[in-house]
Amino acid sequence: MPAGTLLYAQSGGVTAVINATASAVLQAARTKKVRVLAARNGILGALREELIDTTTLSTAQVKALAHTPGGAFGSCRLKLKSVEADRAKYERLLAVLQAHDVRWFLYNGGNDSADTALKVSQLAAEFGYPLTCVGVPKTIDNDLAVTDCCPGFGSAAKYTAVSVRECALDVAAMAETSTKVFVYEAMGRHAGWLAAAAGLAGEGRDEAPHLILFPERPFDEADFLARVDAVVKRLGHCVVVASEGIRAADGTFVADAGGGKDAFGHAQLGGVASHLAGRVKDVLGHKVHWSLPDYLQRSARHLASKTDVEQAMAVGRAAVDCALAGQNAVMPVIVRTADEPYQWHVDVAPLSKVANHEKTMPKGFIRADGHGITAAARRYLAPLIAGEAYPPYVRNGLPDYVVLPQATVRRKLPAWAG
Template identity: 75%
Template sequence: MAQGTLLYAQSGGVTAVINATASAVIAEARARKVKVLAARNGILGALREDLIDTGKESAAAIRALAHTPGGAFGSCRFKLKSLEADRARYERLLEVLRAHDVRWFLYNGGNDSADTAWKVSQLAEAFGYPLHCIGVPKTIDNDLAVTDTCPGFGSAAKYTAVSVREAALDVAAMADTSTKVFIYEAMGRHAGWLAAAAGLAGQSPDDAPQIILLPERAYDEAAFLAQVRKVVERVGWCVVVASEGIHNADGQFVADAGGAKDSFGHTQLGGVASYLAGRVKEALGYKVHWTLPDYLQRSARHLASHTDWAQAQAVGKAAVRYALEGRNAVMPVIVRGSDAPYRWRIEPAPLAKIANHEKKMPASFIRKDGFGITERARRYLQPLIQGEAPLPYGRDGLPKYVTLKNVPVARKLPAWKE
């Protein structure tokens, strides 16, 4: 058995396949006879010394984790600041790692999590503690730099495209005497990848969604309303997909929920679909329906993409391998070999090139009028939603998911005062 313990933690908004990564991490570590602890509720669990012994879980439970959505060990939105500004927290974290002989730290999350893993690696180096930190990619926003795509995105993209196509059939059936405009709100603060994925639902300009609003382009209300009118007059109805992060030319979010902030310091969004519906009804007089899928986008394991599921497991397995090889401050990223046939591989990338960088939609992926995606975008997106991931169902007609025991590890340190 390798000397030391591996600590795994989940961070930020969960995805339909983040537990597939966790399953791969634990299975790979077990195969290499490495003890794995999990931090309950992300980095907070590490600070609180609230750790879980994954060795108490059966092999069958760990396998079932691969098809279970949510975050098996709990996640959190909690960002550590710089080493200078948050020194007390970093020193506490190091105390916990030492107390449990943690030599490998895997942090599974998005951009802020990559930043935390990078900072922890710097902390360990500054204190001379032998620790290998690996960032493990996850986000439905697909906005991590360097990696071609992010585990979690493909499944959310598939859910979005399928939902928009199905809803469009409903709208088309009712448009003569009822709803003329349907508005779907997709997650995406600064990058419109998920809204763009809705474009896979249709093939021609008259297919839904006929209008996609992306944060990469400033929202112009007059142009938007004119486009809605044009589509309804031509097609008879219109489906709009709007990213929650669309903003005007001054940079102000169209849907700013009272200026509230989340734990990462981000403006709380949500409500852009209802706002747009109100404007369409008031200005154009059309009957409008709208939807805010919110958590459904990231929790829909029943519509997971097989590509996404396979990549989620591949980065987990690679993260363990990199850690045990002695790599530090890196992330296993997905590198695309070709679009058709779709080929990909996993390679290590420095966290310094990923943390605090954001990948937005390239201009070449956005239609010239700003209301749709290009063929280049379609070639990029299409492979990511392909295939279905296996999912067992019970006699009650519902998916058979697993709930872990999550047996806590005995604390060795005084309680942490937050």
């Protein structure tokens, strides 16, 4: 058995397949006979020394993680600043790692998490502590640099495309005497990947979604309303997909939830669909409905993409391999080698090339009129939502998801006062 312990932590907003990554990490570590602790509620649990001993989990529980949504060990939104600004937190974290003989740290998250893992590796080097830090990719926004796609996105994209297609059929059926316009809000602060995925729901100008609003393009209300009205007059109804992060020409968000900023310093968004629906009703007079899927987009494990599940587990296994091989400050990434048939493999990239680098959609993925996706976007997106990976169902008709015990190991340090 390799000397030392591996610490795994989940970060930020969870996905439908982050637990698939966790399952793969635990299974790979068990094969290598490495003990794994899991931080309860992510980096916050590590700071508080709230660590779950995963050796107490049964093989069945570990395998069931692969089809269970949410974050099985808990996650949190806690951004650590620079080592200089947050040195006390970093040193506390390092003390916890040392106290539990943690020699490998796997941080499963997005851009900010990659940055944290990189900084922890640098601090460990400063103190001469032998620690290998590996970032593990996760985000439904698909905005991580270097990797072709990000585990979590494919399933959220599949949910989005399916939901828009189903809602479009409903709207078309009722348009004669009821709803004329339907607005669907997709997550995406700066990158319109999920909004673009909605474009897979239909093909051609007469199939929904009829209009997609991307954060990469300035929002023009007058133009938007004119386009909606034109579609209604041509087809009798109009389905709109709007990214939550669309902005006016001056850079301000079209809709702001008014909730201030989150732990990462981001404005709390949400509500763009209701805002647009109100404008359509007030200006055009059309009956309108809107939807804010919100958490549904990232938790819909019942509609996960098989491709996404396979990639989520692949990066988990690769992360363990990287850690045990001593590949410090890296992240396993997905490399696409062919669109059709879709082919991919996992490679390794330095965290320095991932951390705080945001990947927005290529210009060639947005249609010339700014309100739809191109053939290139379809070639990129379609394989990511391919295949079904349904969870097992039980007699009550619900998925058989696992809930893990959250008991933590005995603390070895004084309580954290941070």
